[in-house]
Amino acid sequence: MKKALLFLSSALVLGLLAGCGSNNAAGNGSTEPANTAPATAESGTNSNSSTASTEQGQFKDGVYYAIGEADPDSGWQSYVTLTVSGGKITAAKWNALSEKAPVDKVTYSKEGKYGMKAGGASSEWHEQAEKVEQFLLEKQDPKAAALNDEGKTDAISGVSIHVSDFFNLADQALAAGPVEPGIYKDGTYHTEGDEFDPHSGWKETADVVVAAGKIIKVNFSGVNDKGEDKKQNSIDGKYGMKAGGASSEWHEQAVKAEAYLVENQDPASLTFNEEGKTDAISGVSISLKSYFDLVAKALEQAK
Incomplete structure (x- = not known):
């Protein structure tokens, strides 16, 4: 009888131990999602980072x-x-x-x-x-x-x-990559003199093109009461500076002055004599002060 009771007690103890082992296994199983949760969260973080990267764009400001x-x-x-x-x-x-x-x-x-x-x-x-x-x-x-x-x-x-x-x-x-922009506002700016010159008959004009904040083109010309363009008049051989003894025609000298402005970016960088001329630009003998003043006036619109 005692042996039977001892055997029964042992069986009960083993059963209880087996039950505890089964509960622990279930507990380990229930923690597996918790172990995978950080991976899921990490995937979410990567996804958010990718989205943020796309939203921020790929180029340097x-x-x-x-x-x-x-x-x-x-x-x-x-x-x-x-x-x-x-x-x-x-x-x-x-x-x-x-x-x-x-x-x-x-x-x-x-x-x-x-x-x-x-x-x-x-x-x-x-x-x-x-x-x-x-x-x-x-x-x-x-x-x-x-x-x-x-x-x-x-x-x-x-x-x-x-x-x-x-x-x-x-x-x-x-x-x-990005460039260092200039000080002016991009655009095209036009100015002209107040009246026709009583001697030459021309009213001077200046056009300035600005891109990335810098002067990239300047055009000096003029218009008379017939509506003729001064630069085109010179190109067509009607202005006649070389015929009068000059080394080059008016439009050829104007182009050199325009190039000077594109290179130096500042209409106030030159000094002029009483005739409005300068020795700073090689091969240019025409009067330029009034044109540089027009450019300065045009650039006031670009500030």
């Missing part, structure tokens, strides 16, 4: 600028200015310069002088350029548009112009 070569056929020289804020491209401007135009291409187009609609296009150049700029702002990638052999794309509705210059220059600008 600042102003970006690139200018290309003049097109051998049209003569236009494209340039692109980009602004990056919060790592994203927030502004994109596409424009161009030409020796044959006194102002930038956008202004020239807005004035109706580029004439795309007159040539059968659905919209003017500057209107199509705006759509191209907007495409880059949306895509944030200058390589997002597929280009054909002509440098055109079907990716942007209503755009038939060559766009390769814009996307290539935008890519170059971003690859080069």
Whole structure:
């Protein structure tokens, strides 16, 4: 009898121990999700970091600028200015310069002088350029548009112009990094004299183009009461400075003075004699003070 009771007690003890072991196993099983929770949380953190990185963008904040070569056929020289804020491209401007135009291409187009609609296009150049700029702002990638052999794309509705210059220059600008912007506000600024000169008959004009805060083009000219352009008049050989003994024509000397301003960025950097002339620019004998004063007046609008 005692042996039977002892055997029964042992069996009960073993059963209790087995039950405790089973409860511990269940407890270990219940902690497994807790062990995987940090991994889940870590995955969530990585996802949030990736989202934050995307939201912050991929570019360094600042102003970006690139200018290309003049097109051998049209003569236009494209340039692109980009602004990056919060790592994203927030502004994109596409424009161009030409020796044959006194102002930038956008202004020239807005004035109706580029004439795309007159040539059968659905919209003017500057209107199509705006759509191209907007495409880059949306895509944030200058390589997002597929280009054909002509440098055109079907990716942007209503755009038939060559766009390769814009996307290539935008890519170059971003690859080069931000530039140190100048002190002026981007745009094209025009000023002219108050009246026609009683002796020459010309009223002087000056146009200044600013991009990335710096002067990138200056055009000196004038207009008479017949509506003739002074620089074109000189180009056509009608102004006659060389015939009067000068070493070069008026427009050739004006170009040198314009280049001086682009290089030095300051119309107040020169001193002039009583005739309004200067010895600081080689090969220039024309009177320039009034033109530099006009540039200073134009740049007042750019501050």
